[in-house]
Amino acid sequence: xxxxxxxxxxxxxxxxxxxxxxxxxxxxxxxxxxxxxxxxxxxxxxxxxxxxxxxxxxxxxxxxxxxxxxxxxxxxxxxxxxxxxxxxxxxxxxxxxxxxxxxxxxxxxxxxxxxxxxxxxxxxxxxxxxxxxxxxxxxxxxxxxxxxxxxxxxxxxxxxxxxxxxxxxxxxxxxxxxxxxxxxxxxxxxxxxxxxxxxxxxxxxxxxxxxxxxxxxxxxxxxxxxxxxxxxxxxxxxxxxxxxxxxxxxxxxxxxxxxxxxxxxxxxxxxxxxxxxxxxxxxxxxxxxxxxxxxxxxxxxxxxxxxxxxxxxxxxxxxxxxxxxxxxxxxxxxxxxxxxxxxxxxxxxxxxxxxxxxxxxxxxxxxxxxxxxxxxxxxxxxxxxxxxxxxxxxxxxxxxxxxxxxxxxxxxxxxxxxxxxxxxxxxxxxxxxxxxxxxxxxxxxxxxxxxxxxxx
Amino acid sequence: xxxxxxxxxxxxxxxxxxxxxxxxxxxxxxxxxxxxxxxxxxxxxxxxxxxxxxxxxxxxxxxxxxxxxxxxxxxxxxxxxxxxxxxxxxxxxxxxxxxxxxxxxxxxxxxxxxxxxxxxxxxxxxxxxxxxxxxxxxxxxxxxxxxxxxxxxxxxxxxxxxxxxxxxxxxxxxxxxxxxxxxxxxxxxxxxxxxxxxxxxxxxxxxxxxxxxxxxxxxxxxxxxxxxxxxxxxxxxxxxxxxxxxxxxxxxxxxxxxxxxxxxxxxxxxxxxxxxxxxxxxxxxxxxxxxxxxxxxxxxxxxxxxxxxxx
Ligand code: B12
Ligand code: SF4
Numbered sequence: 001x002x003x004x005x006x007x008x009x010x011x012x013x014x015x016x017x018x019x020x021x022x023x024x025x026x027x028x029x030x031x032x033x034x035x036x037x038x039x040x041x042x043x044x045x046x047x048x049x050x051x052x053x054x055x056x057x058x059x060x061x062x063x064x065x066x067x068x069x070x071x072x073x074x075x076x077x078x079x080x081x082x083x084x085x086x087x088x089x090x091x092x093x094x095x096x097x098x099x100x101x102x103x104x105x106x107x108x109x110x111x112x113x114x115x116x117x118x119x120x121x122x123x124x125x126x127x128x129x130x131x132x133x134x135x136x137x138x139x140x141x142x143x144x145x146x147x148x149x150x151x152x153x154x155x156x157x158x159x160x161x162x163x164x165x166x167x168x169x170x171x172x173x174x175x176x177x178x179x180x181x182x183x184x185x186x187x188x189x190x191x192x193x194x195x196x197x198x199x200x201x202x203x204x205x206x207x208x209x210x211x212x213x214x215x216x217x218x219x220x221x222x223x224x225x226x227x228x229x230x231x232x233x234x235x236x237x238x239x240x241x242x243x244x245x246x247x248x249x250x251x252x253x254x255x256x257x258x259x260x261x262x263x264x265x266x267x268x269x270x271x272x273x274x275x276x277x278x279x280x281x282x283x284x285x286x287x288x289x290x291x292x293x294x295x296x297x298x299x300x301x302x303x304x305x306x307x308x309x310x311x312x313x314x315x316x317x318x319x320x321x322x323x324x325x326x327x328x329x330x331x332x333x334x335x336x337x338x339x340x341x342x343x344x345x346x347x348x349x350x351x352x353x354x355x356x357x358x359x360x361x362x363x364x365x366x367x368x369x370x371x372x373x374x375x376x377x378x379x380x381x382x383x384x385x386x387x388x389x390x391x392x393x394x395x396x397x398x399x400x401x402x403x404x405x406x407x408x409x410x411x412x413x414x415x416x417x418x419x420x421x422x423x424x425x426x427x428x429x430x431x432x433x434x435x436x437x438x439x440x441x442x443x444x445x446x447x448x449x450x451x452x453x454x455x456x
Numbered sequence: 457x458x459x460x461x462x463x464x465x466x467x468x469x470x471x472x473x474x475x476x477x478x479x480x481x482x483x484x485x486x487x488x489x490x491x492x493x494x495x496x497x498x499x500x501x502x503x504x505x506x507x508x509x510x511x512x513x514x515x516x517x518x519x520x521x522x523x524x525x526x527x528x529x530x531x532x533x534x535x536x537x538x539x540x541x542x543x544x545x546x547x548x549x550x551x552x553x554x555x556x557x558x559x560x561x562x563x564x565x566x567x568x569x570x571x572x573x574x575x576x577x578x579x580x581x582x583x584x585x586x587x588x589x590x591x592x593x594x595x596x597x598x599x600x601x602x603x604x605x606x607x608x609x610x611x612x613x614x615x616x617x618x619x620x621x622x623x624x625x626x627x628x629x630x631x632x633x634x635x636x637x638x639x640x641x642x643x644x645x646x647x648x649x650x651x652x653x654x655x656x657x658x659x660x661x662x663x664x665x666x667x668x669x670x671x672x673x674x675x676x677x678x679x680x681x682x683x684x685x686x687x688x689x690x691x692x693x694x695x696x697x698x699x700x701x702x703x704x705x706x707x708x709x710x711x712x713x714x715x716x717x718x719x720x721x722x723x724x725x726x727x728x729x730x731x732x733x734x735x736x737x738x739x740x741x742x743x744x745x746x747x748x749x750x751x752x753x754x755x756x757x758x759x760x761x762x763x764x765x766x767x
Contacts, residue, residue, distance in 0.1 A: 092680070093679075093680055094680040094683060125723060126723065224458075225458045225460070226457060226458050229458055256744075257499055257500070260496075265460075268461050269461055271458065286736070287740045287760065287764050290741055291740065291744060294744050295744060306726075306729070307723050308724070308726040308727075309729065311725060312713070315671055315672040319671065319675050319679075322676055354672070354673060354674065358712070381674065387639070442710065442712075443712070444716065
């Protein structure tokens with residue numbers, strides 16, 4: 001349980017029964033006038049316990065326990081990259097934000113002839129989404145009666161392309177002997193080991209400790225959360241600190257329910273035995289994968305590698321995990337696309353990332369040299385900004401004038417987004433001498449439009 | 457013993473029925489009821505979820521000129537007439553028909569009446585009817601439609617703060633429902649519900665429409681506004697307890713990812729599959745946030761959303 005300020009105060013020097021410690025009470029060395037004031041700050045997690053040099057050892061461990069995050073952060077490493085999962089603090093993204101995107105893994109079997117090809121494709125896959133490089137996290141390799149260690153040994157060294165984020169591994173086997181062979185084959189990688197079950201947990205826990213890897217604790221279908229908590233507790237008592245939970249529920253409705261329950265138990269009840277991220281299987285079903293992304297999985301395993309499915313899933317993940325308090329923005333100013341000349345067309349748009357990249361990508365792919373003026377619309381889309389008064393004639397005129405774009409051109413023609421055609425009249429007034437042209441409504445139609453403009 | 461933490465919700469989403477059978481003063485062969493939830497989507501362990509999300513398929517008054525081919529080719533000839541299109545939509549699994557009027561020279565009261573009559577005759581499903589989205593045209597079209605289909609319990613939209621009066625008045629006079637649309641803002645949604653109900657329209661005849669963006673194009677804003685509206689409903693805010701309608705089909709098919717087809721970087725994958733996934737994942741994500749009615753465009757998306765056991 002997280003402690004209240006008063007409970008914390010009872011553990012600080014001011015309340016100590018030990019005279020040696022008690023004598024420091026209210027010494028202000030922590031930067032606060034009293035131990036109580038410091039306790040209050042600690043309760044709000046605004047200061048570090050280490051700021052008080054006199055806390056007793058026993059009190060320290062109690063306080064640290066209470067300060068530990070409700071959902072443990074689990075880290076995998078591979079090829080110098082880290083994947084961090086967990087540490088979530090809210091049930092809904094609007095309450096604050098979701099911090100760590102779930103790891104997205106593609107599952108292959110050691111009996112699959114094309115396992116290595118898929119692994120290469122997964123590791124090299126990335127897609128550009130509003131200037132961000134979205135990628136998968138790696139492979140989950142399942143022991144299915146093939147040569148598990150050899151498959152792991154072949155896939156493990158396949159570094160991801162520099163753009164991609166992949167290269168991580170999850171080893172799927174309940175057989176401790178195979179697990180150990182797999183761990184040995186996954187050299188220089190910190191994979192996730194799946195899984196400790198009610199029957200094999202002792203051997204699996206031993207491996208996790210020995211190889212210093214995080215371990216999934218899995219209970220079979222039909223188990224209760226008590227079973228899961230007890231198993232996790234046993235594994236922890238055996239020395240494994242980095243635990244991931246699989247409650248064994250596979251259907252979509254059931255998994256939303258159980259993952260919600262686990263998240264609530266960790267966040268609202270501070271149930272330490274279940275304070276870990278979860279792992280969920282999506283099989284071949286993108287709808288299920290998207291559900292796991294939105295509703296509380298820490299690792300999502302998907303059975304198929306197909307860019308037409310992976311791309312929208314990666315975008316789903318990116319959207320759900322965007323910080324709701326800050327729209328993703330680009331720097332306002334002049335962007336030169338395809339080496340524009342003084343005769344090249346000039347367009348204006350807003351500095352909302354999604355908007356900017358939608359337009360910039362089209363202009364670029366059109367091959368037409370162009371100037372793109374990005375107005376400061378406080379990170380809003382064209383229509384949102386227009387409706388909020390952040391993309392009006394005055395603001396556009398201001399960015400034309402302040403950037404000095406006119407000096408780079410031998411014409412005074414400005415193309416505005418089709419959605420704000422209504423701005424035309426006002427812009428003609430605000431920018432005397434300029435010819436205002438209304439472009440297409442959607443950026444997809446820009447290449448054709450620009451080619452027409454360029455040829456006219 | 458681990459005790460599963462339950463939220464003690466005090467509120468309930470209103471149960472609303474679209475369509476009226478002959479016995480109820482209309483001509484529909486079936487009606488569709490949405491809402492009634494006493495907890496968040498899928499969490500039956502702490503409340504009841506009496507009705508699945510209803511799927512509406514969009515049909516337009518004229519064959520659309522701006523839809524990409526891979527969408528128009530699945531409907532083919534059926535699109536030539538809104539009645540045959542609606543019939544085809546029913547055959548492909550629609551629970552509701554969403555009739556969208558578009559802005560064109562032939563758009564007038566007569567055209568609106570004729571079109572809605574055709575659709576009513578072609579299908580027994582309840583209807584949602586939307587104007588082209590320009591206040592004056594919407595008023596003309598929706599008043600004509602409301603009169604022509606008196607007693608059918610149509611859902612009329614989009615009813616926004618700038619045009620709600622005329623639409624609400626005609627809904628009141630002719631026994632219909634309204635779709636109250638606000639631009640992704642909890643307070644604006646509540647305010648519009650209040651304005652509409654202050655005109656005398658009972659709350660069991662108002663669906664709210666928080667607007668939405670497609671995957672990759674602002675869905676996260678709509679998603680969070682929907683979650684907040686649903687939480688407010690469950691926490692007992694009487695004026696936010698309306699079921700929610702969203703239009704993921706329209707939004708998804710506007711995106712580049714759904715429109716461009718094959719001629720793209722290999723990381724974008726197969727064009728058809730990508731486009732359908734775009735619509736499907738936009739939709740399923742909004743269902744997670746509490747959507748009660750989703751309006752879709754591609755029959756394959758309808759099939760996949762329906763197949764989901766969660767719905
Ligand atoms: C997401 C969203 C929001 C988010 C903001 C996200 C952001 N950072 O901008 C939030 C929830 C905060 C929001 C708030 C509001 N919103 Co809003 N919002 C939307 C929504 C759903 C999507 C907008 C979006 O991101 N589109 C994607 C981007 C890429 O589109 P885009 O910028 O237009 O760019 C495209 C084209 O314009 C074109 N393009 C862009 N630049 C250029 C340049 C040239 C030269 C050319 C040719 C083309 C071109 O290419 C792009 C791709 O095709 C739309 C509805 C919808 N579905 O479209 C409503 C919408 C824009 N919002 C609207 C409104 C009214 C508001 C609010 C005023 C409501 C309110 N009172 O709270 C506020 C204003 C903000 C404020 N006061 O703080 C209205 C605007 C109505 C109108 N036509 O006047 C809309 C249309 C909803 C509606 N139907 O009512 N909104
Ligand atoms: S450092 Fe602060 S908390 Fe520690 S004993 Fe001194 S006043 Fe109390």
